[in-house]
Every structure is written in structure tokens, then in C-alpha cells.
Amino acid sequence: MAMTQLKADVTGSVWKIVTSAGQALQPGDTVMILESMKMEIPVIAEDGGTLVELHVAEGQAVSEGQVLAVVRE
Amino acid sequence: MPLFNKVVVANRGAVAARVLRALNAMGIRSLALYSDADRHAPYLELASETAHIGGAPARESYLNQDRLLEVARLHHVDGLHPGYGFLSENAGFAQRVENAGVRFIGPSPRWIDAMGHKTRARSLATQHGWPVGRGSDVLAGDPADVLRAADEIGYPILVKPAAGGGGIGMLPARSPAELLEVVERAASMAERGFASHEVYLERLVERPRHVEVQVLGDRHGHVAHLYERDCSVQRRHQKIIEEAHAPEMPRERIAPLLTRIQQTLSSLGYDSLGTVEMLLAPDGEFRFLEMNTRLQVEHGVTEEITGVDLVQAQVRCAAGASLGDVLPEAIRSNGHAVQARVYAEDPKRFLPSPGTLTAFLPPKAPHIRIETGYRAGMDVTPHYDPLLAKVIAWAPSRAQAIDRLRDALDDFAIAGVKHNIPALSAILDSEEFRRGDVHTGLAMQVVNRQKAEATQEQGKAWQ
Numbered sequence: 250m251a252m253t254q255l256k257a258d259v260t261g262s263v264w265k266i267v268t269s270a271g272q273a274l275q276p277g278d279t280v281m282i283l284e285s286m287k288m289e290i291p292v293i294a295e296d297g298g299t300l301v302e303l304h305v306a307e308g309q310a311v312s313e314g315q316v317l318a319v320v321r322e
Numbered sequence: 323m324p325l326f327n328k329v330v331v332a333n334r335g336a337v338a339a340r341v342l343r344a345l346n347a348m349g350i351r352s353l354a355l356y357s358d359a360d361r362h363a364p365y366l367e368l369a370s371e372t373a374h375i376g377g378a379p380a381r382e383s384y385l386n387q388d389r390l391l392e393v394a395r396l397h398h399v400d401g402l403h404p405g406y407g408f409l410s411e412n413a414g415f416a417q418r419v420e421n422a423g424v425r426f427i428g429p430s431p432r433w434i435d436a437m438g439h440k441t442r443a444r445s446l447a448t449q450h451g452w453p454v455g456r457g458s459d460v461l462a463g464d465p466a467d468v469l470r471a472a473d474e475i476g477y478p479i480l481v482k483p484a485a486g487g488g489g490i491g492m493l494p495a496r497s498p499a500e501l502l503e504v505v506e507r508a509a510s511m512a513e514r515g516f517a518s519h520e521v522y523l524e525r526l527v528e529r530p531r532h533v534e535v536q537v538l539g540d541r542h543g544h545v546a547h548l549y550e551r552d553c554s555v556q557r558r559h560q561k562i563i564e565e566a567h568a569p570e571m572p573r574e575r576i577a578p579l580l581t582r583i584q585q586t587l588s589s590l591g592y593d594s595l596g597t598v599e600m601l602l603a604p605d606g607e608f609r610f611l612e613m614n615t616r617l618q619v620e621h622g623v624t625e626e627i628t629g630v631d632l633v634q635a636q637v638r639c640a641a642g643a644s645l646g647d648v649l650p651e652a653i654r655s656n657g658h659a660v661q662a663r664v665y666a667e668d669p670k671r672f673l674p675s676p677g678t679l680t681a682f683l684p685p686k687a688p689h690i691r692i693e694t695g696y697r698a699g700m701d702v703t704p705h706y707d708p709l710l711a712k713v714i715a716w717a718p719s720r721a722q723a724i725d726r727l728r729d730a731l732d733d734f735a736i737a738g739v740k741h742n743i744p745a746l747s748a749i750l751d752s753e754e755f756r757r758g759d760v761h762t763g764l765a766m767q768v769v770n771r772q773k774a775e776a777t778q779e780q781g782k783a784w785q
Contacts, residue, residue, distance in 0.1 A: 258673055259673050259674050259675070259676070259704075260676045260677075260704055261674070261676070261704040262704065265514070284704075285674040285676065285704040286666070286667075286674035286676065286704055286705075286706065286707055286708040287706065287707045287708075288558075288673075288674055288708075290673065290674075310704075
């Protein structure tokens with residue numbers, strides 16, 4: 250079972266988390282939405298799976314490359 | 323006539339600097355505001371007084387209405403300029419400012435309110451004979467009604483937030499099969515972005531041009547237009563290159579529209595600076611998009627061809643001056659102006675790129691104007707929009723203006739953040755842009771072509 254780390258594309262903050270740990274994800278589902286410079290950037294589980302770890306909370310500042318969540322395929 | 327004793331600029335960055343320069347030129351005292359992130363911002367040096375208003379996130383500072391009103395009271399200001407963005411189109415805030423005895427330098431709150439709701443603005447435009455494309459009212463819940471409304475309009479459809487604007491939260495639907503789901507998604511985005519789930523339908527225009535009309539009204543029932551701009555070059559529905567006049571636009575085609583808009587707004591008593599945005603479909607028909615009741619980011623290109631300082635004119639009209647005293651008798655235009663917005667973002671993926679500006683050296687050349695809120699050493703924070711600078715070039719002809727802008731962008735030294743100058747340059751160099759064949763898909767078309775070429779080059783290198 251492959252584990253995929255979802256990382257932040259940009260430095261910004263976590264605007265909204267739209268899933269919860271343990272949830273099943275379809276390929277392409279949005280896990281959370283980051284906000285940077287007035288732009289919303291969705292964090293997407295490309296291959297789907299199960300969300301096993303959530304490393305951040307809403308409102309938290311994140312840096313580019315930071316691991317946000319882990320998905321088990 | 324005395325204008326204002328002291329005006330507070332309720333904004334930051336490039337637009338704060340722009341408004342402060344206008345106030346200084348008119349000899350009006352000014353108050354500039356800063357959040358924790360803007361403590362050392364250069365625009366503060368242009369103001370007579372400064373005040374700290376809160377934390378870096380905009381809702382704690384530039385969107386914090388109570389704090390802004392408190393600061394206005396403590397500093398005894400009699401005017402407030404909202405700039406653009408933030409609270410510039412918030413009717414409730416404008417009313418609170420006026421209730422506090424401070425003149426809101428913008429239109430009356432009723433105008434902000436009327437134009438802020440998109441279907442109400444559309445019906446006002448329809449009533450007055452402006453060209454308006456097919457569309458629906460705000461959708462009620464019944465799916466059968468939604469599908470029927472869409473059938474009457476015809477596909478493809480664009481689902482838009484009624485309380486929105488600026489191209490945010492719009493979703494296309496190409497068939498009845500996907501319509502209901504798209505409406506649901508758009509409503510949820512609208513709720514998050516604009517605190518209103520109201521959405522409506524419009525016929526989606528493919529490859530349109532974006533043409534807009536600059537107007538200025540005084541508080542005595544006079545309105546003038548200051549010609550049009552073309553703002554078709556966009557990414558994610560946000561403008562990146564703007565120009566005046568619109569290219570490849572015979573005067574006889576645009577003149578009736580300019581006159582109609584000026585006459586309507588005059589008869590209705592529009593009373594400040596504003597912009598009427600139109601889509602121009604490939605079939606040659608104009609369609610009303612929305613009206614922005616504020617200063618626009620791209621006002622500079624109009625200033626360059628008309629010689630009118632729009633911010634000074636706006637402030638004078640807000641103080642009660644008559645349009646006849648503010649504008650020349652006949653507003654003439656001379657030459658062509660093009661503006662490029664330099665953003666801190668990845669030029670390929672258009673994602674924001676915050677960081678520290680280790681180098682920031684804007685170009686200096688004849689007929690090149692720079693509007694910026696930054697200097698070397700400053701942080702570009704994730705809290706605000708990614709605009710680093712506007713570069714505006716004027717020349718007698720469009721081709722020369724593009725050349726000047728292109729050279730200026732080449733000479734712009736920026737390090738420490740990714741920026742979009744490579745994408746801007748590629749667009750300015752493209753044959754389509756050069757010949758005035760602009761539309762809202764052009765920016766992505768050029769960037770994708772560049773990517774394809776780069777991939778091809780890589781392929782050759784490996785062979």
C-alpha cells in the first residue's frame with residue numbers, strides 16, 4: 250500500500266479543510282484549500298485513497314513543500 | 323473651494339502610494355495606515371501622518387472597519403479614499419464612513435449597492451438600453467426551473483455569483499447533464515467567497531474581448547466618459563496587460579456605446595469615478611458585464627492618453643467640485659498606452675510566490691511610468707495580492723508603446739521571488755498581441771505554446 254504525502258505548492262495559510270482523517274477519497278478530490286496572496290489553491294488527492302494523516306489545522310501558516318496530509322492508496 | 327483638510331487612505335502598497343501622491347499634489351494633508359507587515363513600506367513616507375491599524379492578515383487591518391473608523395476619528399480626517407480592493411466596494415462601510423461625518427471618496431453607497439449585485443446591475447443596464455447578453459435572474463431552488471432557464475439561454479452556460487465580481491467563483495457548464503452539479507458547486511463557492519449563495523446564469527461567450535469604459539461623475543448630475551480600455555489579456559480571469567485605446571477598434575464602432583453609457587449615468591446621477599465593463603463577442607456584439615464603482619488598477623493607461631489625473635479629479639469631485647472645473651472642456655486623447663502588471667508568481671503555473679525581494683530595481687526610461695509599493699529588501703507576504711509593480715508605457719503609436727514596455731520589462735531587475743515577466747514578455751512578443759488579435763484566452767494560449775516549445779527543445783537536446 251503506497252503512502253502519498255500531499256505537500257503545499259505555495260507558502261501561505263490553510264484556509265479550509267474539507268475532509269477529515271479516515272475519509273475515503275476519489276481521485277481528484279480536494280482535501281483542503283490553501284490561501285496565498287488572495288488566491289485559493291486547492292490541495293488535491295490525484296489518485297484518491299484514504300486520508301490517514303492530517304498535519305495541519307485551519308488558519309495555520311504553511312511553507313512551500315511542507316507536508317500537509319498523507320493519503321494511503 | 324476648499325477640498326479636504328485631511329484624507330485617510332484606507333489601503334496599502336501601490337494604490338496607497340498613488341493616492342498619496344495625488345493628495346500631496348493638491349496640498350491636502352494625508353494619513354496613511356499600516357499593518358504589522360507594512361511597518362517599513364515606502365508608501366508611508368509619502369504621508370503627512372501614519373497610524374498602525376493591526377495585524378498582517380487583512381481582516382485584522384485593512385478590512386477591519388471598526389478600527390479604520392476609530393483611526394479616522396482620532397486623526398480628525400474629513401475624507402477617506404478606499405483605493406481599490408479591500409473595502410472600496412462595500413456599501414455598508416461607505417455608509418458608516420459617511421455617518422461618521424467623513425466623506426467617502428467614491429460614489430454614494432446606493433450606487434455601490436446597486437452595482438454590487440450583478441443581476442440587479444444587469445436589469446438596470448437592460449432598462450437603459452445597454453447591450454446585455456442572455457441570462458437568468460438569481461436561481462431559486464427548483465432544479466426543473468434551473469434547467470428550463472438554461473435551455474432558454476442556450477449552452478454553454480456560465481454560472482456566476484450574484485454578489486461576486488472580479489471574475490471569482492464563475493464556473494462553466496456545457497450541457498444539461500452537468501448543469502445542476504455545477505450550480506451547486508458555484509453556490510457553495512459563492513457562499514464561501516462572498517457570504518451569499520446566490521448564483522445566476524449567463525450565456526458563456528467563448529474567446530471574448532474585455533473592453534471597458536472609464537467614466538467620471540460629479541455630485542451635481544454631470545458625467546463624462548474618458549474613452550475605453552482593452553483588458554483582454556488575463557490569467558485566471560484577472561487582468562495582466564491593459565491598454566488604451568482598445569486596439570483594432572474603429573471609433574465609429576465604440577463611440578455610440580461611450581455616448582450611451584455617459585448619457586444613462588448622467589441621467590441617473592452617477593457621482594464618482596467608475597468603470598463599465600463589457601465583453602465583446604467574436605460576433606462583434608458588446609455585452610454588459612458589470613460596473614465597478616471605484617478607481618481601477620488600470621486607470622493609468624487612461625491618464626497617459628488623456629492627460630487627466632483621475633485620482634485628483636475623483637478627489638475634487640468628491641469634495642463637491644463641478645465636472646466643468648475638474649476636466650478640460652473637451653477630453654482629447656493622444657497616442658497609446660500599455661500597462662503590464664508584474665506579479666510575484668510562477669510564470670508557468672501562475673501560482674503565488676511570496677519571499678524577500680533581494681533585488682528590486684524598476685526600469686527608468688522616457689515615457690515609462692512605474693507604480694509600486696515595494697523596494698529592495700522588503701518581504702512579499704502571503705497576506706496580500708501578488709502585485710509587485712505596474713509598468714506603463716506611452717508612445718505615439720501602439721507598436722512603439724509595446725516596444726517601450728517590452729524594453730522596460732527587460733530592464734526590470736527582480737530577485738528573491740518568482741515573477742511573471744517572462745510570461746508578460748512572451749505575450750507582448752506574440753504575433754496575435756502585436757496585431758491586436760486579443761481575447762481572454764490569449765495569455766494561456768501563449769504560455770502553453772511556450773511550454774510546448776520548451777518540451778520540444780528538451781527532446782532535441784536528448785537526441
